[in-house]
Amino acid sequence: MTAAIRRESVQDLEQFRIEARQWLQDNCPESQRQPITPEEQFYGGRNARFPSEDARLWFERMRDRGWICPEWPAEYGGGGLSPQHAKIIKEEMKAIRARTPLYSIGIWMLGPALLEFGSEEQKQQHIPAIINAEVRWCQGYSEPGAGSDLASLQCRAEDQGDHFLVNGSKIWTTGADKSDWIFCLVRTNPDVKKQEGISFLLIDMADPGVSTTPIELISGESEFCQTFFDNVKVPKENLVGGLNQGWSVAKALLVHERKLMSELGSDSPREVLAPNAAAREYLEMVDGKVADAQLRMDLVDYDMEMHAIGLTHFRTFEEKIAGERSAAPLVMKYVGTEAEKTKSELLLAILGSQGLGWEGEGFSTAELDTLRLWAMSKAMTIAGGSSEVQLNVIAKNVLQLPQS
Amino acid sequence: MALVLNEEQRFLQQSAREFLGDNAPVASLRALRDSRDPLGYSSQLWQQMAELGWASIILPEEYGGLDFGFTGLGLVMEEAGRTLTASPLFASAVVGASALLLGGSETHKQNLLSQVAAGELTLALALEESPHHRPTRIATSATADGDGFLLNGCKTFVVDGHSADQLLVVARSSGDSNGADGLSLFLVPRDAAGVSIQRTIMADSRNAANITLEQVRVSAEDLVGELDHGWxxxxxxxxxxxxxxxxxxxxxxxxxxxxxxxxxxxxxxxxxxxxxxxxxxxxxxxxxxxxxxxxxxxxxxxxxxxxxxxxxxxxxxxxxxxxxxxxxxxxxxxxxxxxxxxxxxxxxxxxxxxxxxxxxxxxxxxxxxxxxxxxxxxx
Incomplete structure (x- = not known):
């Protein structure tokens, strides 16, 4: 009986795959199947412009199909589909190298938390606006004095009766200079245990008193900003998950952020070289083998690690479908981002002096990107909870080791 | 779903954990070591394991097997790893049985596999000739002799070689000394003339053997797989x-x-x-x-x-x-x-x-x- 049901649903999924493949084939413009550059990524928002007419077409078709967020409830503009169906869409998009039509922190991070903790009004106000690319969001978690010790944050929101008055600053606010709204962790009670006095607040960045400054990084980019709040009035209805309940929302959201970061390597906007392909191009080969024995072993270590990580991603997905819990999801941020750093170092070694160009003539775009990505990769094991914080979490939650 | 266990597999793992925990904890291995047990494992325990079907998990039903699949075997191996259980499971029921299954003649399968499945016959693979795994660097020779072959050579680190009833000997029937071509596999009874077995006491207390083959005569029927294509x-x-x-x-x-x-x-x-x-x-x-x-x-x-x-x-x-x-x-x-x-x-x-x-x-x-x-x- 069970087997029969399972067979039927497998058939159903296969049918869905065939239809999805056909629809994508018919609707994804040829130009949207090429590797994407950072400039061509569409993030949406009040002031956003589509990088091209094809990008607009591709986004609108996916939106109308409900496939911008296939797993989200249909009543808020999602596809209302199961995780298996969503995975099929992802796989079929990958198969034709279809670009991600909408890059969105609203989709990756805020949306899942709002669906879990938000009020009905909040969901209706914000979820469709995220899916329709009308509002671009950024995240306000870290502060200059609150990095790994996130719960010690000081940006405060004082209850003024009909509104909160927010004062303080947030750092590493990705894309804040181009964003419309920011979701923030704020201190609403300074007199209790630090985790218990935090609230989760949605703030319109057009409100008076909000300002933003970009921060230049070692990669030469400035995607991170510092955002300042100077007597910003925030309506009470923008509180998510209850007063002083923000830490629970934050933790749930961090799970999404860490999952995203653990998978980033597979969906990078730049022209990323694959180490083993680069090896064949840049390294001396003898009898089909990389001649440099050390680099060959570094390469195989990396490939094996990625193979194991890929299988573990697959396992966590299967466990999710089967309704099982394991420690696997908790380790993915650590292993995924450490592997990204390893990959960047490996590519630099493989490219030799051609991997050290900063800009200009004498280097291909891929070579220049490799160096910039190498510099950016250093942030991967710091942002979203450093590797050390990840190990703390595993020690506490998985191994249940005594806390000092 | 390959990466999530089904109910039957989960049950098998649980019962293996309970059985081995009760009957073959690490203390059993210590006792075998300390008493310098000549076999290196408990034959009574091995019989019980065979009765549970573990010696035949990967074998088809027609040869007395359970046909439960390799994942099932892996779960038993995992549990045997937790208890460090010494038994012929690996050398005989996995390696030996797989060789007969993949390369044996129908006669081999009919006569031997059901005995392996029942735990009545044990096998060991005589492969290595140096301290490192070099499966194609084989000097042990198989030279034609009438309607059969003569085997000559030295094998080392033969897992369970001191106790197995029959050896699967990897020998060179043609080709140069380090090639996959020209290798052949032969079944050799442990008491065949010219076979001498020296037990080696290993760090893990599970023991292996050095084996010398001197003018050991085997017939064409003892060949497992094709001549020269043993790889x-x-x-x-x-x-x-x-x-x-x-x-x-x-x-x-x-x-x-x-x-x-x-x-x-x-x-x-x-x-x-x-x-x-x-x-x-x-x-x-x-x-x-x-x-x-x-x-x-x-x-x-x-x-x-x-x-x-x-x-x-x-x-x-x-x-x-x-x-x-x-x-x-x-x-x-x-x-x-x-x-x-x-x-x-x-x-x-x-x-x-x-x-x-x-x-x-x-x-x-x-x-x-x-x-x-x-x-x-x-x-």
Whole structure:
């Protein structure tokens, strides 16, 4: 009986795959199947412009199909589909190298938390606006004095009766200079245990008193900003998950952020070289083998690690479908981002002096990107909870080791 | 779903854990070692294991097997790794049985496989000739002699070679001394004229043998697989063995790690539990990440044997290399984290440490499998 049901649903999924493949084939413009550059990524928002007419077409078709967020409830503009169906869409998009039509922190991070903790009004106000690319969001978690010790944050929101008055600053606010709204962790009670006095607040960045400054990084980019709040009035209805309940929302959201970061390597906007392909191009080969024995072993270590990580991603997905819990999801941020750093170092070694160009003539775009990505990769094991914080979490939650 | 167990598999694993925990804990291995047991395992226990069907898990029903699949075998291997159970399961029921299944004549299968499945007959693969796994560097010769062959050569590190009823001897029937072409496999009874077996006492207390073959006469019927094309049988047999060993090593790592984490929660120094020290927490948490990745690799490798044979060589080398590294890390850390008591024979951690080192060498060390993985990837 069970087997029969399972067979039927497998058939159903296969049918869905065939239809999805056909629809994508018919609707994804040829130009949207090429590797994407950072400039061509569409993030949406009040002031956003589509990088091209094809990008607009591709986004609108996916939106109308409900496939911008296939797993989200249909009543808020999602596809209302199961995780298996969503995975099929992802796989079929990958198969034709279809670009991600909408890059969105609203989709990756805020949306899942709002669906879990938000009020009905909040969901209706914000979820469709995220899916329709009308509002671009950024995240306000870290502060200059609150990095790994996130719960010690000081940006405060004082209850003024009909509104909160927010004062303080947030750092590493990705894309804040181009964003419309920011979701923030704020201190609403300074007199209790630090985790218990935090609230989760949605703030319109057009409100008076909000300002933003970009921060230049070692990669030469400035995607991170510092955002300042100077007597910003925030309506009470923008509180998510209850007063002083923000830490629970934050933790749930961090799970999404860490999952995203653990998978980033597979969906990078730049022209990323694959180490083993680069090896064949840049390294001396003898009898089909990389001649440099050390680099060959570094390469195989990396490939094996990625193979194991890929299988573990697959396992966590299967466990999710089967309704099982394991420690696997908790380790993915650590292993995924450490592997990204390893990959960047490996590519630099493989490219030799051609991997050290900063800009200009004498280097291909891929070579220049490799160096910039190498510099950016250093942030991967710091942002979203450093590797050390990840190990703390595993020690506490998985191994249940005594806390000092 | 290859990476999530079904109900039957879960049940098998649970019953294996209970049976081995009750009947073959690490203390049994210690007793075999201390009494210098001539067999190196308990034949009564092996009979019970065979009655449970473990000797025939991967065999088809027509030869008395359970046909339960390689994942089922892997779960039993994993549990046997947790208890360090000494038995012919690996050498006979996995390696030997696979060789007959993949290369044996119908007569071999009819006559021998059901006996292997019942635990009445044990096999051992006589392959290695040097201290390192070099499966194609074979000097042992098979020269034509009338309607049969004469075998001459020396084998070393023959797992269970001191106790197996029949040996599967890898010999060179043609070709140069380091090629896959020209190898042949022969079944040789342990008491055949010209066979001398010297038991070697190994670190893991499970024992192996050095075997000398001097003018050993075998007939054409003793050939397993085709003459000169033994590699076609040997390579998949080795891969199955590597994957099964990886499952055992996962069990070794899990048990060693569990015991170590428990110790971190019990042992007090400086007035606190040592598990509260971040220096130890981070090392333990790192091991947890490696255990998670390794579990996925082992499950995928096991299911590849049944479902995706074309993936088996790559998965076998991935699994063996990664699990070699894992058991090395976890057993070394286990000793270190236990402190002084960790280097005493009284504590069982030392048994895991020693078995890990032997398992790491069987059918290819880390370097062998990294090299093979790289070659299979085309660099």
């Amino acid at each position: 076609q049988v040997l390579e998949p047999v080795l891969d199955r063995g590597r994957i099964a060993l990886s499952a055992e090593m996962l069990g070794i790592a899990l048990e060693t790690f569990d015991r170590t984490v428990e110790y971190l929660k019990e042992r007090e120094q400086f007035g606190v539990l040592i598990g509260s020290f971040q220096a130890l927490q981070h090392r333990a948490a790192h091991m947890q990440t490696q255990l998670e990745l390794s579990r996925s690799v082992v499950l995928q490798a096991l299911s590849a044997v049944d479902d995706t044979p074309e993936q088996v060589p790559l998965m076998a080398s991935l699994a063996k290399a990664r699990l070699n590294q894992l058991v090395k890390l976890v057993t070394n850390e286990a000793v270190q984290m236990h402190g002084g008591i960790g280097v005493t024979d009284d504590l069982e951690i030392g048994f895991f440490l020693k078995r890990a080192r032997v398992a790491m060498q069987i059918f290819g060390d880390t370097g062998f499998h990294k090299d093979r993985y790289a070659t299979l990837c085309g660099y």
